[in-house]
Amino acid sequence: MGLPLAVTARIGAYTVKKELSGQRYPLVLMLEPLFRCNLACPGCGKIDYPDPILNQRLSVQQCMDAIDECGAPAVSIAGGEPLLHKDMPKIVEGYLAKKKFVILCTNALLLKKKIDDYKPSPFFTWSIHLDGDQAMHDHAVDLAGTYDVAVEAINLAKSKGFRVQVNCTVFEGADPDRLAAFFDEMERLGVEITLSPGYAYERASDQEHFLTRERTKTFFREVFAKGDGAKKWKFTNSPLFLDFLAGNRSYQCTPWSMPLRTIFGWQKPCYLLGEGYVKTFKELMEDTEWDKYGVGKYEKCGDCMVHCGFEGTAAAEGVRRPLEFMKIGRKGVRTSGPMAKDIDLSQARPADDVYSTHVERELARIKASKPSAGKHVVQAD
Numbered sequence: 001m002g003l004p005l006a007v008t009a010r011i012g013a014y015t016v017k018k019e020l021s022g023q024r025y026p027l028v029l030m031l032e033p034l035f036r037c038n039l040a041c042p043g044c045g046k047i048d049y050p051d052p053i054l055n056q057r058l059s060v061q062q063c064m065d066a067i068d069e070c071g072a073p074a075v076s077i078a079g080g081e082p083l084l085h086k087d088m089p090k091i092v093e094g095y096l097a098k099k100k101f102v103i104l105c106t107n108a109l110l111l112k113k114k115i116d117d118y119k120p121s122p123f124f125t126w127s128i129h130l131d132g133d134q135a136m137h138d139h140a141v142d143l144a145g146t147y148d149v150a151v152e153a154i155n156l157a158k159s160k161g162f163r164v165q166v167n168c169t170v171f172e173g174a175d176p177d178r179l180a181a182f183f184d185e186m187e188r189l190g191v192e193i194t195l196s197p198g199y200a201y202e203r204a205s206d207q208e209h210f211l212t213r214e215r216t217k218t219f220f221r222e223v224f225a226k227g228d229g230a231k232k233w234k235f236t237n238s239p240l241f242l243d244f245l246a247g248n249r250s251y252q253c254t255p256w257s258m259p260l261r262t263i264f265g266w267q268k269p270c271y272l273l274g275e276g277y278v279k280t281f282k283e284l285m286e287d288t289e290w291d292k293y294g295v296g297k298y299e300k301c302g303d304c305m306v307h308c309g310f311e312g313t314a315a316a317e318g319v320r321r322p323l324e325f326m327k328i329g330r331k332g333v334r335t336s337g338p339m340a341k342d343i344d345l346s347q348a349r350p351a352d353d354v355y356s357t358h359v360e361r362e363l364a365r366i367k368a369s370k371p372s373a374g375k376h377v378v379q380a381d
Contacts, residue, residue, distance in 0.1 A: 132168065229332020238315055245305060
């Protein structure tokens, strides 16, 4: 399927220009305009906030300001469940008017009800959450029947002319044969796959089923070997990122490439770690001590190989080494032989516990706000 030419050209030109500048730059704005969800997935670190925080929403204007601040050519809207936000159609329309590529992530439980609020566009994609086949996915989200709802939503969206992809997070205990068969089914449905290993959110209720670094590499080698080096399937991920998952490349993350804006503000240092928040994107870029974070630098980052941290690294290498990018795309991912030497983890600084601090601050702010202060974020669904 691939991205439409207009989208590819716009994002490509932006990336080349930024790479030539030699400065840090965002590639995709990760937007979480609410944390509220209609599922309670055990591996999620977003849904365990107190109700006063779960009731908060970013306004349409705040969402527009976020993309204007960072200037990224694409935005991935997640949560929580974005379709619970009553102004989501306006938010999507606002981004499309700015010629941004919009990926709207959803568990699909509300998609049938809400789909006519949206219009197909080359710059708009539904990203349906599917963590494997029926048994795998229903177990991951802890609710039977969600896989069937998602597949029905995929077929409905495609029938109405929308671009559709699936977002697949892989957890410890997944079976390579079953995951490969799931990829075959997604190929049959005609959708691309955004692939990532599960990351252990420190607040997630289930801490036992996240992939370690070594397990990630051996697991994806097994899976990709069943798909001709992953060439059999269509991924939204860069071929270089898939090569990294298989242990053939050693990457440091670029956390600023996919900055996160939430109801708390801009999250430091990345989408996965909440180590503090700032009010502006400028503060995020200039005040974050980037060198303190990353594989081998910080204990919490040790097992992370997630796309939101490393896809930006792969994209930058693809710009600098286009022949390497094309070679992996043509030949596929190597699934045997020695792996690349990985980063030493022994000198990483200990993890800090900062979760309670920003939660307490936000609760105090909500309590101090008057009911008339709806300008900030409170709204009814």
